[in-house]
Amino acid sequence: MQWFLIVIIAVAFLLLTVVGVYFIVKFQHPDDKNEAWAPKLVVLFGFIMAGATVLLLPLDVANDGTFPGCEGYDTRNCGGLNMELFWDIFYWLIPIWVFFMIPFMTFYYEADDGTLMAGTHLEGKKRSRLASACCYQLVILFVMGLTLGLCYAFLNKSYVPIETYIVPPTVDVPVITINKVIVNSTTGEYASFSKFMLGEFTGQDDRLYQDVSWNSTSEEVIVPVEASTFFAGFMAFIGWFFFAIFGGIGLAALPLDLIMAYVRRPKFMDAGEFAEAQISIRERVNELVSVGELMKLEEDEGKTGAGRKGLFNGLSKDAREQKKTFLDFRRAVYLLEEDIEEFQNCSANYKNYNPLIPYFSLILGVCAVIISLFWLIHIIVYVLPKNPILPFLNTYFKWFDSWFPLFGVLSVAIFTLYLLLCAIKGCFKFGMRVGFVHLHPMKLNKTYMSSFMFNIGLVLLCSLPVVQFCSLAFADYARYTNTLQIMGTQVKYLKFFSFFWKNNVFVYILIIFGALSSLYLICRPRDAGVSSLDLRDRLRSRARSHDE
Numbered sequence: 001m002q003w004f005l006i007v008i009i010a011v012a013f014l015l016l017t018v019v020g021v022y023f024i025v026k027f028q029h030p031d032d033k034n035e036a037w038a039p040k041l042v043v044l045f046g047f048i049m050a051g052a053t054v055l056l057l058p059l060d061v062a063n064d065g066t067f068p069g070c071e072g073y074d075t076r077n078c079g080g081l082n083m084e085l086f087w088d089i090f091y092w093l094i095p096i097w098v099f100f101m102i103p104f105m106t107f108y109y110e111a112d113d114g115t116l117m118a119g120t121h122l123e124g125k126k127r128s129r130l131a132s133a134c135c136y137q138l139v140i141l142f143v144m145g146l147t148l149g150l151c152y153a154f155l156n157k158s159y160v161p162i163e164t165y166i167v168p169p170t171v172d173v174p175v176i177t178i179n180k181v182i183v184n185s186t187t188g189e190y191a192s193f194s195k196f197m198l199g200e201f202t203g204q205d206d207r208l209y210q211d212v213s214w215n216s217t218s219e220e221v222i223v224p225v226e227a228s229t230f231f232a233g234f235m236a237f238i239g240w241f242f243f244a245i246f247g248g249i250g251l252a253a254l255p256l257d258l259i260m261a262y263v264r265r266p267k268f269m270d271a272g273e274f275a276e277a278q279i280s281i282r283e284r285v286n287e288l289v290s291v292g293e294l295m296k297l298e299e300d301e302g303k304t305g306a307g308r309k310g311l312f313n314g315l316s317k318d319a320r321e322q323k324k325t326f327l328d329f330r331r332a333v334y335l336l337e338e339d340i341e342e343f344q345n346c347s348a349n350y351k352n353y354n355p356l357i358p359y360f361s362l363i364l365g366v367c368a369v370i371i372s373l374f375w376l377i378h379i380i381v382y383v384l385p386k387n388p389i390l391p392f393l394n395t396y397f398k399w400f401d402s403w404f405p406l407f408g409v410l411s412v413a414i415f416t417l418y419l420l421l422c423a424i425k426g427c428f429k430f431g432m433r434v435g436f437v438h439l440h441p442m443k444l445n446k447t448y449m450s451s452f453m454f455n456i457g458l459v460l461l462c463s464l465p466v467v468q469f470c471s472l473a474f475a476d477y478a479r480y481t482n483t484l485q486i487m488g489t490q491v492k493y494l495k496f497f498s499f500f501w502k503n504n505v506f507v508y509i510l511i512i513f514g515a516l517s518s519l520y521l522i523c524r525p526r527d528a529g530v531s532s533l534d535l536r537d538r539l540r541s542r543a544r545s546h547d548e
Contacts, residue, residue: 005059005062005063005080005081006081008059008062009059012051012052012055013048013052016047016048016051016052017044017048019047019051020043020044020047020048020051021044023047024040024043024044024452026444026445027442027443027444027445027446027447027452028040028445028447028449028452029445029446029447029448030445031448032448032449036109036449038105038108039105039106039108039109039449039452039453040449040452042097042101042102042105042453042456043449043452043453043456045097045101046097046101046102046453046456046457046459046460047456047459049090049093049094049097049460049463050420050456050459050460050463051417052090053090053094053460053463053464053467054413054416054417054420054463054466054467055413055416055417056083056086056087056090056467056483057412057413057416057467057470057471057474057478057481057483058409058410058412058413058416059081059083059086059409060083060086060087060478060481060482060483061408061409061412061474061477061478061481062406062409063080063081063083063481083481083482083483084482087228087232087482087483087486088226088228088229091228091229091231091232091235092228092231094232094235094460094463094464095148095231095234095235097457097460098235098457098460098461099140099141099144100137100140100141102453102456102457102460103136103137103140104133104134104137105133105449105453106450106453106454107132107133107136107137108129108130108132108133109449109450109453110450111129111132111133148231148234151230151234152227152230152231152234154495155230155494155495155496155497156224156225156227156230156495157222157223157224157225157494157495158222158223158225158489158490158491158492158493158494158495158498159220159221159222159223159493159495159498160220160221160222160223160489160490160493161220161221161493223489223490223493225490225491225494229486229490229491230494232464232486232487232491233490233491233494233497234497235461235464236464236465236467236468236487236491237497237500238461239461239462239463239464239465240465240500240506241506242423242427242458242461242462242465243419243423243461243462243465243466243469243506243510244465244506244507244509244510244513245426245430245509245513246422246423246424246425246426246427246430246458246462247419247422247423247426247462247466247510247513247514248426248509248510248511248512248513248514248517249422249425249426249429249430249513249514249517250421250422250423250424250425250426250427250429251372251375251376251422251426251510251514251517252372252514252517252518252521253422253425253426253429253517253521254368254372254421254422254425254426255365255366255368255369255372256365256521256522256525257365257425257429258361258362258364258365258368259361259362259365259366259369260525260526261358261361261362261365262358262359262361262362262365264342265357265358266342266345266346266353266358267346268346269346277343277346278343281336281339281340281343284336284339285336288329288332288333288336291329291332292329295322295325295326295329298322334441337443337446368418371414371415371418372422372514374392374393374415375415375418375419376511376514377392378392378393378473379473379507379510379511382394382473383469383472383473383504383507384504384507384508391476393415393473393474393477394474394475394476394477395476396411397411397412397474397477398477408477412470412474412477412478415470416466416467416470419462419466419469419470420459420462420463420466423458423459423462423466424455424458424459426513426517427440427455427458428440428441429517429521440454440455442455465506467483467487468487468491468501469507471483471484471487471488472484472487472488472492475488
């Protein structure tokens with residue numbers, strides 16, 4: 001079993017590496033070809049790390065109870081792998097990548113040679129890209145180091161509520177649940193596990209104890225948490241703010257966009273339609289060129305003073321207006337490029353366009369609709385209720401495992417990775433519809449490394465919330481795993497953070513954003529940016545106000 005799992009790990013890392021290299025090569029901008037090798041390595045390792053973090057959950061399941069002969073407490077860890085060590089490694093690597101490697105490489109990639117901040121004794125001297133990146137990175141390290149250190153010093157304990165039941169020796173207890181300790185009155189032996197550790201889930205586990213007259217006591221046990229586990233909980237807490245919003249939007253947007261790709265598939269245009277579309281695109285191009293020239297003139301004249309001269313720029317009203325105009329301009333350009341590509345597929349490239357792509361997108365869209373609905377139902381019947389109504393997906397995974405043990409593990413991997421894809425799609429959709437958010441789309445042969453690093457950072461931030469959420473959502477199926485012990489007990493009851501997780505605050509946010517996004521996207525399925533005419537009028541009005 002151990003060698004089998006080691007082979008799976010090696011194959012998974014190899015596949016993640018190949019896929020990561022492929023994405024970088026296919027999506028990178030021509031300007032970055034044979035350039036920016038260090039940022040590319042950071043992106044590649046971040047991609048591997050994010051995928052491996054999510055896939056550690058199904059690996060943990062396989063190591064601790066999925067395969068035949070691995071059932072029951074006495075055979076836990078029968079796969080032979082030290083999963084606690086695996087999790088600790090990634091608990092340390094993720095904050096290092098999010099707070100150090102990605103920000104540093106982003107600053108290094110985007111830094112230009114220039115002068116240091118005016119007003120200092122170094123004014124007029126040149127600084128290299130490396131020195132510029134180090135200056136910004138030191139600020140981030142100081143802030144995050146101070147925050148993590150103070151939080152760990154004062155919040156590094158879990159307050160776990162425990163109920164102890166004295167059970168007669170003749171009683172056979174079918175289920176042991178979270179925060180329950182069962183003590184045999186004759187032998188004095190006890191077992192304390194995470195959720196649904198023994199026996200089959202019945203949906204009546206808490207009622208089982210309420211319906212009998214066993215003697216019980218309640219207490220709160222203070223458990224010191226290791227630094228790696230605390231940092232995992234801290235990163236999960238931060239990541240939940242992004243995952244709850246973007247993941248909820250993505251659960252609705254990902255299926256819809258895949259289906260809309262089929263609905264808006266390229267169709268051959270006659271001469272009249274071709275001429276009309278060509279004139280419309282030409283007008284939009286000319287309008288955006290005019291907007292770009294006005295923005296360049298405004299920046300050259302220094303009317304807004306919003307140039308990037310320091311870390312804390314952009315606080316004035318003029319600077320905020322210029323930034324918003326620039327973001328709207330980027331959205332308009334992106335949408336124009338999308339329409340030009342569709343126009344070319346309907347005209348010049350029509351014969352070369354692969355007609356199977358829209359149908360493949362439709363199939364993926366239908367699958368995405370099913371997975372999103374399954375997630376919604378599972379959250380309602382299993383995650384949110386204090387006493388789960390149905391095990392739902394847990395039963396499905398077990399049923400799959402009855403055919404072949406790996407089927408259930410693969411299903412867990414699919415449902416988990418799907419949430420990460422939803423977070424990325426939700427972030428992009430949010431950026432397209434909200435004016436103050438930077439846009440970082442992933443386009444074939446058009447993606448700069450700054451967008452790569454932004455998206456990888458977002459994926460890493462969301463990976464731990466996804467793992468925590470899935471470990472609790474699949475608690476019945478993953479009842480023997482180390483991650484359930486860590487995320488379901490130590491992290492869940494961390495001081496201060498426990499309020500959000502015990503009361504499912506983030507899960508409710510996820511559901512609310514998913515429902516609102518579904519209604520909004522059904523009414524407005526197509527992305528639409530600010531009109532180029534509005535942008536032009538806005539710039540001209542601002543220029544007149546400054547002249548006056």
